[in-house]
Amino acid sequence: DLRNVVEGDPSPDGEGNLSLARGIEVGHIFQLGTKYSEALNAVVLGEDGKSHVMPMGCYGIGVSRIVAAAIEQNHDEHGICWPEPIAPFQVAVLPMNAKKSHRVREAAETLYLGLLEAGVEVLLDDRNLRPGVMFNDMELIGIPHRVVIGERGLDAGRLEYRRRTAAENEDIPLDGAVEAILARLA
Numbered sequence: 001d002l003r004n005v006v007e008g009d010p011s012p013d014g015e016g017n018l019s020l021a022r023g024i025e026v027g028h029i030f031q032l033g034t035k036y037s038e039a040l041n042a043v044v045l046g047e048d049g050k051s052h053v054m055p056m057g058c059y060g061i062g063v064s065r066i067v068a069a070a071i072e073q074n075h076d077e078h079g080i081c082w083p084e085p086i087a088p089f090q091v092a093v094l095p096m097n098a099k100k101s102h103r104v105r106e107a108a109e110t111l112y113l114g115l116l117e118a119g120v121e122v123l124l125d126d127r128n129l130r131p132g133v134m135f136n137d138m139e140l141i142g143i144p145h146r147v148v149i150g151e152r153g154l155d156a157g158r159l160e161y162r163r164r165t166a167a168e169n170e171d172i173p174l175d176g177a178v179e180a181i182l183a184r185l186a
Contacts, residue, residue: 024072026065032056080142081165089123090185091115092143094135096150099128107174108149111159114178120185139164145184147177 009018034053037043043051067086074081084090093115095101095108108124115122123143125134131148138146148160148169158171163184172180 024065024069025062026069027059027061029057029059032058075142076165078136079140082142082144084144084185087121087142087144089121089143091120091122091145091147091181092138092141093122093124094131094138094146094148095124095126096131096148098126101151103154104149104151107154111147111149111177115181118178118182120182145181147172147181 005018005020007018007020010016011018032055034055037054037056042054042056044054046052070083070086071080074083082088093108093112095104098105098108105126108126112122112124125138127134129137135146142164144164146162146164148162150160153159153171154174156171157174159174159177160169161172161181161184162169
């Protein structure tokens with residue numbers, strides 16, 4: 001008789017009981033048999049000393065499924081919280097009112113180029129949008145690190161830094177900002 005396993009069934013290895021959990025298939029293996037190996041004349045020498053057509057198999061990994069699984073495991077009520085190794089960008093630079101302030105625009109471009117030169121994957125969000133819209137977009141996208149550049153911060157010689165998963169912002173010095181950000185990258 002065949003039946004589906006249920007929660008609490010004995011484990012096949014005899015140690016403990018089975019528990020059921022949701023999962024996602026990110027890869028699979030196909031057994032192809034000898035159809036293709038016969039066509040390719042792919043043979044292997046057997047223990048009997050004779051040539052045998054080898055059975056073939058292949059595997060596939062669903063890239064979009066890996067992304068879906070990563071998002072499912074790494075999000076909050078505001079959006080995606082990308083793990084740094086698979087994030088589309090490591091740092092987002094957000095200049096506030098860059099269209100109106102040459103100083104903010106210049107500081108943002110300098111930081112952007114400095115981070116690029118240091119090998120950081122960085123997004124410069126130079127859209128002319130309200131700060132709240134930009135912040136919400138960055139949280140939704142889930143870039144792990146955000147740096148905000150504004151007039152008041154520049155007046156104080158500071159930039160506003162926030163890790164995507166942190167509750168609070170922190171100030172970092174304008175001078176040495178690239179090094180300060182690099183120190184915070186995983």
